[in-house]
Amino acid sequence: MRLTTAMASTALGIPKKFLDNILTREASSLLPLGRQGKSRQIPVAAVEQICVALLLQRELGTPIAKSLQIAQQLLEGAGQAAIGKLGAITFDLPRIRRSLHQAIAQTLEEGSNPTRGRPPRQHQKTKRGASF
Numbered sequence: 001m002r003l004t005t006a007m008a009s010t011a012l013g014i015p016k017k018f019l020d021n022i023l024t025r026e027a028s029s030l031l032p033l034g035r036q037g038k039s040r041q042i043p044v045a046a047v048e049q050i051c052v053a054l055l056l057q058r059e060l061g062t063p064i065a066k067s068l069q070i071a072q073q074l075l076e077g078a079g080q081a082a083i084g085k086l087g088a089i090t091f092d093l094p095r096i097r098r099s100l101h102q103a104i105a106q107t108l109e110e111g112s113n114p115t116r117g118r119p120p121r122q123h124q125k126t127k128r129g130a131s132f
Contacts, residue, residue, distance in 0.1 A: 002041035003104065010110075011103040012051055022050060026065045044104070049075055051100050052091060 003011070009019040023031060023040065030046035052071035056062050062070070070089065073081035079093040 001044050003044065003047060003107075005040045005042065007104070007107050008042050008047050008050075010107045011047065011100065012054065013103070014054065019050070022053075022064055026068055045075075047104070048097060048100060051096060052093075055091075055096070 005020055005023070006016055009016040012019065023042070030049060031040065031042060049068065049071045052074055053064060053067035056067040056070055057064055060067075070081055070083070074089070074091050074093065079091045081089050083089050
């Protein structure tokens with residue numbers, strides 16, 4: 001399943017612009033190639049990694065780029081990652097995933113995506129000539 005930027009930002013509880021900045025500056029490798037004018041389609045695995053990175057940033061104050069690297073190690077290492085030579089960090093990934101998937105489900109239930117671009121043209125029948 002893939003989410004739009006708006007749905008992912010709502011599920012993560014962050015502003016859309018902040019998520020967009022993370023995706024373009026730090027996490028572009030997490031996204032499939034897209035086309036201009038199309039809404040981004042973010043894989044759920046990427047949303048999970050960003051979620052863990054945001055938790056690391058909030059709780060430990062690490063920069064988002066470093067948080068994304070640690071989050072990848074945590075996701076690959078079943079919730080455990082080495083920090084330097086003597087440290088380790090552990091996350092309860094099943095609990096994080098449950099919370100995230102509940103937020104995604106709630107976001108999907110709440111509404112549809114806003115349309116992008118110019119609104120469709122309204123075709124109105126007009127009468128030609130004078131009307132009496």
